[in-house]
Amino acid sequence: MPETFPPSPEFAAQAVAGAALYDEAATDREAFWARQARELLSWDQDFHQTLDWSDAPFAEWFVGGRLNVSYNCVDRHVLAGRGDKVAIHFVGEPGDRRDITYAELQREVSKAANALTSLGIRKGDRVAIYLPMIPEAVITMLACARLGAPHSVVFGGFSADALRSRIEDAQASLVVTADGGYRRSTASLLKPAVDAAVSGDSPVSKVLVVRRTKSDVAWDDSRDVWWHDVVDGASDQHTPEAHDSEHPLFILYTSGTTGKPKGIFHTTGGYLTQTAYTHKAVFDLHADTDVYWCTADVGWITGHSYIVYGPLANGATQVIYEGTPDSPHRGRWWDIIAEYGVTIFYTAPTAIRTCMKWGDDIPAAADLSSLRVLGSVGEPINPEAWRWYHRVVGGGRCPIVDTWWQTETGAIMISPLPGVTATKPGSAQVPLPGINVAVVDDEAKPLGNGESGLLVVTEPWPSMLRGIWGDPERYRETYWSRFEGLYFAGDGAKKDEDGDLWLLGRVDDVMNVSGHRLSTAEIESALVSHPSVAEAAVVGATDETTGQAVCAFVILRGTATETADSVTELRNHVAKEIGPIAKPRQIMIVAELPKTRSGKIMRRLLRDIAENREVGDTSTLADTNVMNLIRTGLTTSS
Numbered sequence: 246m247p248e249t250f251p252p253s254p255e256f257a258a259q260a261v262a263g264a265a266l267y268d269e270a271a272t273d274r275e276a277f278w279a280r281q282a283r284e285l286l287s288w289d290q291d292f293h294q295t296l297d298w299s300d301a302p303f304a305e306w307f308v309g310g311r312l313n314v315s316y317n318c319v320d321r322h323v324l325a326g327r328g329d330k331v332a333i334h335f336v337g338e339p340g341d342r343r344d345i346t347y348a349e350l351q352r353e354v355s356k357a358a359n360a361l362t363s364l365g366i367r368k369g370d371r372v373a374i375y376l377p378m379i380p381e382a383v384i385t386m387l388a389c390a391r392l393g394a395p396h397s398v399v400f401g402g403f404s405a406d407a408l409r410s411r412i413e414d415a416q417a418s419l420v421v422t423a424d425g426g427y428r429r430s431t432a433s434l435l436k437p438a439v440d441a442a443v444s445g446d447s448p449v450s451k452v453l454v455v456r457r458t459k460s461d462v463a464w465d466d467s468r469d470v471w472w473h474d475v476v477d478g479a480s481d482q483h484t485p486e487a488h489d490s491e492h493p494l495f496i497l498y499t500s501g502t503t504g505k506p507k508g509i510f511h512t513t514g515g516y517l518t519q520t521a522y523t524h525k526a527v528f529d530l531h532a533d534t535d536v537y538w539c540t541a542d543v544g545w546i547t548g549h550s551y552i553v554y555g556p557l558a559n560g561a562t563q564v565i566y567e568g569t570p571d572s573p574h575r576g577r578w579w580d581i582i583a584e585y586g587v588t589i590f591y592t593a594p595t596a597i598r599t600c601m602k603w604g605d606d607i608p609a610a611a612d613l614s615s616l617r618v619l620g621s622v623g624e625p626i627n628p629e630a631w632r633w634y635h636r637v638v639g640g641g642r643c644p645i646v647d648t649w650w651q652t653e654t655g656a657i658m659i660s661p662l663p664g665v666t667a668t669k670p671g672s673a674q675v676p677l678p679g680i681n682v683a684v685v686d687d688e689a690k691p692l693g694n695g696e697s698g699l700l701v702v703t704e705p706w707p708s709m710l711r712g713i714w715g716d717p718e719r720y721r722e723t724y725w726s727r728f729e730g731l732y733f734a735g736d737g738a739k740k741d742e743d744g745d746l747w748l749l750g751r752v753d754d755v756m757n758v759s760g761h762r763l764s765t766a767e768i769e770s771a772l773v774s775h776p777s778v779a780e781a782a783v784v785g786a787t788d789e790t791t792g793q794a795v796c797a798f799v800i801l802r803g804t805a806t807e808t809a810d811s812v813t814e815l816r817n818h819v820a821k822e823i824g825p826i827a828k829p830r831q832i833m834i835v836a837e838l839p840k841t842r843s844g845k846i847m848r849r850l851l852r853d854i855a856e857n858r859e860v861g862d863t864s865t866l867a868d869t870n871v872m873n874l875i876r877t878g879l880t881t882s883s
């Protein structure tokens with residue numbers, strides 16, 4: 246029996262969520278969501294139908310309702326007399342600080358909305374955002390939401406090529422970027438990647454540039470505009486227009502099983518309802534007193550839902566930090582928690598494992614007594630890391646919420662509720678009230694306790710993706726074709742003897758490296774785009790710190806020879822094509838790849854090699870000698 250941690254009576258007594266939520270949602274799920282939508286958000290026009298699932302799998306939530314997301318995240322808090330409350334404590338990596346109240350945020354977002362309008366952006370136009378973790382990222386997202394111009398945030402660590410393909414897929418007409426951002430004490434430039442991404446034929450007509458690092462950047466007068474020239478002088482008055490509940494709010498690209506990233510798109514009313522509800526219930530948010538901090542980047546879904554939309558819809562006060570946890574020293578995060586009295590802290594297992602490796606004395610040197618709830622997201626958290634987080638960071642008193650969800654789900658789906666659930670190290674445990682999931686076998690038969698299978702969501706949920714941008718067929722095919730009427734998440738899961746869920750990782754060709762989703766096919770196509778590569782196969786191998794690591798097996802072209810330089814060059818080539826996060830940890834040059842008779846690469850066998858294991862069953866290989874050839878080749882060349 247795994248050990249459990251029941252909530253303390255004091256915590257339970259003050260908790261936002263109660264066990265009654267489960268009963269309420271089980272009695273009438275749609276009524277439960279309708280109540281959340283009406284209580285947590287301000288609607289310009291009430292909805293007349295909670296869910297329209299008649300055109301499944303295309304959902305409409307809160308049909309007929311109209312609202313403005315930016316008004317909900319900003320203006321209404323000011324109107325309610327909370328304008329002086331700090332929305333964002335910004336901490337720049339070099340040590341600069343900026344506190345932004347809700348009243349200031351309202352002025353900044355209004356100015357940005359007016360500036361975007363002056364640059365030609367209208368409702369429905371797409372805006373690409375390629376920014377570091379600075380307040381302007383949040384301000385731009387909210388300005389877009391205000392205008393009804395869907396944003397497409399591209400993580401600043403992605404390459405120019407990755408940015409170009411995302412801009413083209415969404416046909417974005419404007420890019421908002423910065424000269425650069427600070428990363429490990431140096432200015433890391435962003436503008437040159439934008440210049441490359443929009444050169445030649447491009448839908449982009451304007452590039453709006455925030456001055457952050459004061460670096461020298463190339464300038465095109467006909468296209469580039471400084472933020473301080475157009476935003477700072479714009480009017481700080483802007484009247485938000487109400488948008489339809491199903492109006493697209495944003496597109497966010499994520500890796501799938503093919504080489505082409507998918508533009509996951511989310512809409513307005515349902516997305517905001519579920520992000521606000523989950524942010525409040527899962528983190529036990531007491532907006533008047535809590536100081537919340539999520540360490541994600543706005544370039545990922547976690548940043549969208551739990552830095553921008555959920556916390557601001559709830560009127561929370563939060564910390565936003567620009568840099569890495571080890572800059573200028575390994576105690577930076579803990580110092581920030583102590584300085585601002587952070588009470589709710591949300592981070593990823595890979596970061597927890599890294600801090601664990603650095604040693605207990607580093608967090609122990611800071612005063613972490615303000616913390617009261619800890620969260621984890623992005624990959625399964627191993628029980629050892631969970632216990633360390635609980636004991637060393639949480640002082641043994643903070644409930645840990647291990648939150649399972651995806652870019653596609655938009656908001657948290659499976660998690661304990663603090664104050665209600667007795668938490669269990671390593672398990673995400675139970676679907677939230679209002680969410681229905683199952684673990685099924687290959688024939689969609691629901692499995693019972695003690696069994697492992699595939700995770701599916703059995704009922705539509707408010708913040709579900711509404712599709713893949715421009716490709717409704719791929720949406721149906723990817724998520725709804727494996728099992729009739731069930732959403733296929735792509736994750737394996739087990740139900741333990743208590744019925745608690747344990748997530749077992751991806752069952753498809755998607756890897757999870759440091760909580761970032763990468764597709765094997767995308768990296769393979771980056772590798773074969775190099776002139777010296779004939780063929781490539783990529784697998785995710787278990788890695789103690791990053792969860793999984795990218796391992797590539799490469800066959801060189803006849804004329805190319807293997808040198809240490811060629812491996813380095815190939816690693817850099819992947820970084821250039823996709824971004825540094827996709828750089829293989831290891832590239833093995835091989836003479837052959839293991840394939841089935843139908844020509845499919847058997848990644849399972851390559852994973853055995855990458856993880857230094859005895860190679861498994863090779864009987865379905867077209868040429869059963871291939872694995873010997875690979876093994877021998879690797880031992881002689883290393």
Ligand code: PRX
Pocket residue numbers: 499546547621622623624625626647648649650651652653673734735736748749750751757760761762
């Ligand atoms: O495999 C699951 C894993 O991350 C995938 C979703 O990745 P992404 O869309 O980038 O969103 C990450 C942040 C929400 C899932 O299919 N994953 C996410 N959270 C957990 C997790 N696996 C286990 N436990 C989690 N708490």
